[in-house]
Amino acid sequence: MADRDWGNQTAITEFIILGFGDLPDLQILLFLMFLVIYMATMARNTLIVVLIVADQYLHTPMYFFLGNLSCLETCYTSAILPRLLTSLLTGDKTISVSGCFMQLYFCGSLACTECYLLAAMSYDRYLVICKPLHYSTLMNIRFCLQLAAGSWLNGCLAVIILISFLSQLLFCGLNEIDHFYCDVIPVMELSCSDTHQVILLDFILVSVFTLSPFLLTMTSYVCIIATILRIPSTSGRQKAFSTCSSHLILLTIFYGSIMIVYLLPKSDALRDLNKVLSLCYMVLTPLVNPLIYSLRNREVKEALCKAVSKCGFHKNVQIHLHNKIT
Numbered sequence: 001m002a003d004r005d006w007g008n009q010t011a012i013t014e015f016i017i018l019g020f021g022d023l024p025d026l027q028i029l030l031f032l033m034f035l036v037i038y039m040a041t042m043a044r045n046t047l048i049v050v051l052i053v054a055d056q057y058l059h060t061p062m063y064f065f066l067g068n069l070s071c072l073e074t075c076y077t078s079a080i081l082p083r084l085l086t087s088l089l090t091g092d093k094t095i096s097v098s099g100c101f102m103q104l105y106f107c108g109s110l111a112c113t114e115c116y117l118l119a120a121m122s123y124d125r126y127l128v129i130c131k132p133l134h135y136s137t138l139m140n141i142r143f144c145l146q147l148a149a150g151s152w153l154n155g156c157l158a159v160i161i162l163i164s165f166l167s168q169l170l171f172c173g174l175n176e177i178d179h180f181y182c183d184v185i186p187v188m189e190l191s192c193s194d195t196h197q198v199i200l201l202d203f204i205l206v207s208v209f210t211l212s213p214f215l216l217t218m219t220s221y222v223c224i225i226a227t228i229l230r231i232p233s234t235s236g237r238q239k240a241f242s243t244c245s246s247h248l249i250l251l252t253i254f255y256g257s258i259m260i261v262y263l264l265p266k267s268d269a270l271r272d273l274n275k276v277l278s279l280c281y282m283v284l285t286p287l288v289n290p291l292i293y294s295l296r297n298r299e300v301k302e303a304l305c306k307a308v309s310k311c312g313f314h315k316n317v318q319i320h321l322h323n324k325i326t
Contacts, residue, residue, distance in 0.1 A: 012175040015100050015190070016093050019084065019180040031088040037287055038081040044290035045070040048300070055303040061139045062128075065121045066294050068148050072114055073286035079106040080181050080282055097171065100182035104166075105159050107181060111258065111281070112209045113155030118251065119213035120147040122220035130227045158209045165201055169193040178271060183278065206262040214255050221248060246292050250285060257281045
């Protein structure tokens with residue numbers, strides 16, 4: 001495309017995110033569905049963060065990483081769904097070029113960060129199950145902070161590099177993004193400039209920042225499963241496999257959908273499928289992660305029960321004092 005004459009074209013200042021515009025009769029239904037998902041996601045992840053901060057028994061490496069994951073999920077969901085809900089409700093599908101790049105940055109950096117946080121969590125579980133005698137020495141506070149900070153930093157740096165290249169592209173002519181948010185491939189398709197280098201860079205970054213933590217995560221779970229198989233108790237093996245299987249299902253959905261969207265060759269036939277798969281890792285996993293990783297855990301249930309009973313106790317005291325005064 002570099003050899004074309006774009007001299008008479010006007011550089012565009014805003015994009016139109018088509019979203020689910022091809023389903024006009026379902027706009028209200030989609031709005032209600034995404035609104036419920038957004039509220040549930042925010043409530044669950046915020047609850048996890050509050051419980052982990054408030055309960056000293058949850059101040060352990062595992063819940064430290066889970067707290068980071070819940071914080072990330074609230075940011076991740078908020079980078080996508082409020083804009084989508086506004087579009088579905090008002091019909092306004094426009095977004096400025098700078099606003100589009102900002103959304104792309106937050107979505108990309110948070111997705112990369114989640115990959116590394118999941119790898120850190122799997123390594124933590126590997127040490128607990130496979131190296132229990134060395135766990136407290138290896139997974140100390142300093143190392144936990146380094147893993148978490150490294151996860152956030154890697155996510156930020158990876159997308160900054162991509163955005164710096166994207167910002168050099170010229171956008172003119174068509175300005176309709178056939179997606180429900182500003183994703184890198186649909187945005188690049190609208191550029192008048194030569195995008196071969198940016199496409200190659202995107203492929204390299206996705207490979208490095210997705211495949212590497214994916215392999216680390218899978219290696220940890222292979223070692224965990226091998227250790228579980230050596231557990232003599234049948235009930236113990238079943239309980240451990242139940243937990244691992246639910247984690248692996250979520251990891252498969254998250255990584256599988258990302259790899260299909262970003263690593264497979266792009267074609268018009270896969271465009272609608274990519275939208276659905278993007279919903280899996282951007283909307284479904286933030287909704288389900290708190291249930292799978294946190295709210296099913298005995299410690300979190302106990303912390304929640306204590307918080308509820310404490311609230312109930314304070315309420316009863318207030319009612320009692322009010323009755324005495326009156």
